[in-house]
Amino acid sequence: MRFFCLNIWFLTIHGKFRLFGGFVANIRLALRDWDHLVPVATGEVRPDGFELTLESRAVTPDVLSESELDGGETSFSRYVLGRAAGDDRLVGLPVFVMRGFRHRCLLVRRDSGLTALEELKGARVGLTGWPDSGNTWTRALLRAAGVDLTGIEWTVGPLVAGETGKDRVGPVPFPGNVSLTDDGLTEGLAGGRYDAIMTPFMPPEFFTPDSRFRHLLPDHRAAERAYYEQTGFVPGIHLVTLKRESVERDPGLPGAVLDLFDRSKRHWLARRRLLTDTTPWLLADLTDTARTFGQDWMPYGAAQNAAMTAAFCAELHAQGISNRPIKAEEVFAA
Template sequence: MIRLGLRDWDHVVPLATGMVGVAGFTVRVDSRDVTPDVLAEPSLDGGETSFSRYVQARAAGDDRLVGLPAFVMRGFRQRCVLVRADSPLRSLGELAGARIGLTGWPDSGNTWTRALLRAEGVDLTGVEWRVGPLVLGESGKDRLGSRPLPSYVSAMAEGESLEEELAAGRLDAILTPFMPRELFTPASRFRHLLHDHRAAERDYWAATGFVPGIHLVTLKREIVEAHPALPGALLAGLERSKRRWVERRRLLADTTPWLLGELTESALLFGDDWMPYGAEPNAEMTRAFCEELYAQGIWPEPIDPGVVFPEAALATVPADSALLTAPAAVPAALPAV
């Protein structure tokens, strides 16, 4: 039994529920509300891991986790910058010298978002950065990382939250991967900085050819050494799960009234797969991320992208992965997700 800790991403549900399997292995997926610390949980063989923290570990020579180039959390970041509804700010470049709150300093998603600001000429060292929870009561997250914070970054005080600091005008903007609940209401105090973030994201895709990776799946090295075939088999299983989800959603387009149109538009823009697995399809994205970690001072020296996914077996996903939709072994007593 291989036990993984993952949040219940839609495209992982077929694997978690046993609709697809991992050849030669029985896999149990434990659904999590927050990203697990895989190394800190003896009962886990692997699970969802921050791309930033994983890359930093590999750059430091720490190979206790074997990363699979399967980014279960992935997304454009232009949508992740919020301001007050009455804010005069309308562009990323206008955030130069601003007071900006964010949910975690070394976080993968926030690193990608800060890269957008850098691309618009914003000097990150001239911004007053404050790190804290989006809403009060959030816990179970390392927001500051293991390295000393730069002088222009500070942690929020106990009892403060990004939502309320922004609403009170003590912040000009916030960076958050997840949206405040009130953003989905007519009376929201907040809005996206970019009025048409979708157009900005299309332009980003045209310029880079990738959607930024945020979290990936990792396995503990001891389980890989005991089962050398596991990384490749699990990568293929995750690919089957993703393909199964797409097939079912194209048939049962029930998530939103317009999901079928979204799926069609995405296929026409991105091709058959907007979130490819494998080291080779993600090589340019991995290189760009390593460069940003160094450029933003998250890591003190340049990072060789080759240390991130050195395993040759993970370069690409087996060509027949999308065709093997039947589970190789039925997982026992899987939790609902």
């Protein structure tokens, strides 16, 4: 465990405080070190009305299992599934700290003849987790392309052998065409065990000129652009949650945290547009992103994410991950 650059409580002593029973609200959140949170971590953007300690984690924390946490980054699917099961110990904020298109998340061997989603009918596909938010969105792409998910031979396992610390199964039993392995998916793909693998993160080898792997879709960016034009959103993967007891102590906390992270995101984007030489073609990418999505491709707020939330809830039920249909308005209910 490590802290984001500084203990944020030190940075907030000059800010405005709300007092509850004579005490300053002091909360602890754990998230991965997303770059749009850097302004909060460095103190350039400060909490208004509470003190904050922001912990950096290598993997997504299990907020409920850590008594010292008030909240943190949470899988969208696991949060929604909890709500569907009547578990309201977490209060979800419509603050999606991780979101992204999933067309890029299907990999095949470089010498594979597969180049389209519909060509995965009846295929052998490895994936890094069954109920995962990202993989749920990726399977949704296959369903939309007419692929019967029950006709695929699925294998759930680590991207690289030896990876630990991740729940790959979830609360709902696997369908009959899904199995588990401890073997690495990348080696299975390279060796012909799988026709394709589904992963939210690229293996290190992918960034080398002699990589054995490529994207299934030759122009995944065009497919993602078409997806956005059709749906109007970029899929949400992880969101921020707060423990209910923390919210009950300070009912204004959800709004204050949303405001803080929104200010951080906007500050980060402004700086990113100024310091564009961090990668060779960042300026062109930022320009194209703004012209495609407007000034905010990852908006926060329940209304701004209503269509995306409804689509995700529908997929969880359609894929048999949720035992009942979930209404979008349940997700961010107080």
